[in-house]
Amino acid sequence: MTSEQFEVLFAPVIDQLKVFPGFLANASGPVSGGFQVTEVWETQEAHERWVREVIAPTMQRAGMTDPPAIQYSPLAHFFTR
Secondary structure, three states: OOHHHHHHHHHHHHHHHHHOOOEEEEEEEEEOOEEEEEEEEOOHHHHHHHHHHHHHHHHHHOOOOOOOOOOOOOOOOOOOO
């Protein structure tokens, strides 16, 4: 997605994201060819629920028809300061 599409998608849901069950962290920024979002969730199922219940409907309302490419990777460690 582009940074503009990200802003359209992200702005209306940031407050929901912060309290959505299973959400831990979000980091995003421009990359070659688009915009990358990296998130950490307690489980893949929690993220799939987020996409299904919040992201997909928000994308539809914004007229976005192509779903974002999602790649899941397990973490061995996650910590913050």
